[in-house]
Amino acid sequence: MLRYFLLSVAFSNAALAAYAFDPLQHLAGITPYFEPSDQPLDPSPPQGCNVTRAAYLVRHAAIYANDFDYEEYIEPFVLKLANTSVDWAKAGVLSFLATWKSPITDAEQEQLTKVGQLEAFTLGVDIGQRYPEFKSPNKIWTSTAERTEKSARSFIEGSVEDSNKTQLISVSEGEKEGADSLTPYESCPAYSSSAGSKQAEVFQKIYTSPIIERFHALASTFNFTPDDIVGMQELCGYETVIRGSSPFCSLSVFTPNEWLGFEYTNDIQYHYNTGYGNPISGVIGYPWLNATAGLLASGNINGSDSQQIYVSFTHRELPPTVLVAMGLFNNSAFSGGNDINATMPTDTPNYRRAWKSSHIIPFLTNIAIERMACDSYGFDVGGYYRVLVNQSPQLLPGCSDGPGESCSTDGFKKFVSDRGALFGGFGEKCGTDYGNSTDVLWIYGS
Ligand SMILES: *[C@@H]1O[C@H](CO)[C@@H](O)[C@H](O)[C@H]1NC(C)=O
Ligand SMILES: *[C@@H]1O[C@H](CO)[C@@H](O)[C@H](O)[C@H]1NC(C)=O
Ligand SMILES: *[C@@H]1O[C@H](CO)[C@@H](O)[C@H](O)[C@H]1NC(C)=O
Ligand SMILES: *[C@@H]1O[C@H](CO)[C@@H](O)[C@H](O)[C@H]1NC(C)=O
Ligand SMILES: *[C@@H]1O[C@H](CO)[C@@H](O)[C@H](O)[C@H]1NC(C)=O
Ligand SMILES: *[C@@H]1O[C@H](CO)[C@@H](O)[C@H](O)[C@H]1NC(C)=O
Numbered sequence: 492m493l494r495y496f497l498l499s500v501a502f503s504n505a506a507l508a509a510y511a512f513d514p515l516q517h518l519a520g521i522t523p524y525f526e527p528s529d530q531p532l533d534p535s536p537p538q539g540c541n542v543t544r545a546a547y548l549v550r551h552a553a554i555y556a557n558d559f560d561y562e563e564y565i566e567p568f569v570l571k572l573a574n575t576s577v578d579w580a581k582a583g584v585l586s587f588l589a590t591w592k593s594p595i596t597d598a599e600q601e602q603l604t605k606v607g608q609l610e611a612f613t614l615g616v617d618i619g620q621r622y623p624e625f626k627s628p629n630k631i632w633t634s635t636a637e638r639t640e641k642s643a644r645s646f647i648e649g650s651v652e653d654s655n656k657t658q659l660i661s662v663s664e665g666e667k668e669g670a671d672s673l674t675p676y677e678s679c680p681a682y683s684s685s686a687g688s689k690q691a692e693v694f695q696k697i698y699t700s701p702i703i704e705r706f707h708a709l710a711s712t713f714n715f716t717p718d719d720i721v722g723m724q725e726l727c728g729y730e731t732v733i734r735g736s737s738p739f740c741s742l743s744v745f746t747p748n749e750w751l752g753f754e755y756t757n758d759i760q761y762h763y764n765t766g767y768g769n770p771i772s773g774v775i776g777y778p779w780l781n782a783t784a785g786l787l788a789s790g791n792i793n794g795s796d797s798q799q800i801y802v803s804f805t806h807r808e809l810p811p812t813v814l815v816a817m818g819l820f821n822n823s824a825f826s827g828g829n830d831i832n833a834t835m836p837t838d839t840p841n842y843r844r845a846w847k848s849s850h851i852i853p854f855l856t857n858i859a860i861e862r863m864a865c866d867s868y869g870f871d872v873g874g875y876y877r878v879l880v881n882q883s884p885q886l887l888p889g890c891s892d893g894p895g896e897s898c899s900t901d902g903f904k905k906f907v908s909d910r911g912a913l914f915g916g917f918g919e920k921c922g923t924d925y926g927n928s929t930d931v932l933w934i935y936g937s
């Protein structure tokens with residue numbers, strides 16, 4: 492009897508597994524690079540398949556601070572801190588503020604951090620190892636900002652033997668490029684960089700309110716605002732990629748649920764900004780999909796071409812729009828309905844959402860399309876396509892008829908053309924107001 496009792500005690504203890512939570516995986520656009528296995532499929536090529544060509548769209552690696560985050564949230568908080576008479580030493584979990592100094596200066600703001608350079612280099616090594624048979628690329632593309640160029644350079648150093656044999660092609664970030672750039676949202680008058688702020692603010696107020704009251708009890712004269720809370724949580728991410736760690740990440744400063752509140756607030760913003768809640772998102776993302784499909788389809792299936800891998804560096808706005816263009820991370824998928832905005836309520840988090848910015852746009856986020864040659868049991872011999880986001884294979888809606896749920900060559904062609912029917916017409920839908928716009932991304936050559 493006693494043994495039974497002890498056994499059941501042991502069991503119930505085992506059932507209560509320790510709860511673990513890492514805020515660094517919930518920081519939306521400030522999330523340091525990680526590969527969340529969303530979805531949990533095996534990234535290696537399916538049985539009987541070899542990758543013969545691949546294209547990657549990559550966001551730049553970790554920077555000191557995005558100018559909007561800095562000016563809107565971080566700098567005001569830091570200035571307020573410098574000017575307060577609060578005795579932080581007596582402020583409990585916030586006592587570290589007595590000696591804390593900001594890791595960011597105006598001058599460094601948009602620069603790549605050392606950790607960012609290291610991570611871009613590592614991604615280069617990883618991708619080089621993923622395709623050991625590929626020739627080193629002759630060209631890599633990048634938008635012209637310093638942080639994207641530097642990320643691309645570090646990536647090249649990591650991925651090839653002789654980095655000066657790979658040419659870095661700089662692509663203008665101008666506002667009159669039509670779809671022909673790696674920053675097409677800049678050339679799209681229908682896109683507004685502030686879209687989503689209004690909706691995100693609703694939930695920001697809700698999740699920060701108990702935090703503000705708790706901090707008020709520790710330092711009543713500071714008058715914490717919702718924006719101060721966001722600034723502090725953003726500092727967790729930025730300080731970590733600058734100094735290696737940050738006191739703001741402590742779970743005694745912000746609880747796991749409060750980090751999830753920060754993440755959800757950002758997810759609402761990105762939903763309405765570059766996600767399914769903005770009708771222009773897919774239009775902005777489609778030209779990269781269309782051009783890449785063309786690139787991968789051309790050339791020899793046996794991989795004898797001069798260039799087999801096409802890598803392009805951009806900013807955070809483009810990758811999520813490409814996901815929308817492909818119908819990935821769609822909260823409405825398999826729901827039988829398409830009331831997309833209802834999937835992102837502003838008064839309570841939808842924890843079952845597919846649209847998680849921490850998974851979609853961490854620093855160095857990457858979307859890959861692979862073309863494969865397959866001779867696999869149960870499938871026709873031939874070419875197949877597969878999409879991976881941060882290494883995790885994704886199923887294209889309506890096209891998963893190949894090995895490992897990849898998409899057949901004919902299926903992929905139809906898929907790209909069907910998505911074009913939905914999201915083609917960049918100039919018209921963006922309302923471009925300059926005469927020389929184009930609906931096609933030409934940078935890879937025609
Ligand atoms: C510093 O505090 C003083 C007094 O509260 C206030 O008048 C001033 O505007 C503050 N300066 C900044 C930069 O916040
Ligand atoms: C590339 O760099 C190596 C070593 O720095 C140098 O010897 C070589 O001449 C360079 N090649 C070109 C084409 O610049
Ligand atoms: C349109 O013209 C402007 C110069 O007036 C140029 O900067 C831009 O690259 C052109 N756009 C395209 C798509 O050729
Ligand atoms: C979602 O909301 C945005 C912003 O109000 C609106 O532009 C868009 O049309 C809505 N989407 C749908 C499918 O109702
Ligand atoms: C690859 O295919 C091309 C065209 O089909 C052919 O000319 C070439 O010999 C092939 N190369 C190899 C290594 O099989
Ligand atoms: C998202 O999924 C719904 C339900 O399958 C579908 O009706 C809708 O077209 C999808 N949205 C996009 C942009 O692919």
Ligand SMILES: *[C@@H]1O[C@H](CO)[C@@H](O)[C@H](O)[C@H]1NC(C)=O
Nearest residue numbers: 539540541864865866867873
């Ligand atoms: C994949 O590559 C291996 C090794 O080069 C080769 O033996 C095999 O035939 C290739 N499979 C296909 C379907 O091309």
Ligand SMILES: *[C@@H]1O[C@H](CO)[C@@H](O)[C@H](O)[C@H]1NC(C)=O
Nearest residue numbers: 781782785911915916930931
């Ligand atoms: C896709 O790109 C091709 C050029 O490669 C172009 O002819 C076609 O119009 C594009 N499709 C759409 C819908 O923009």
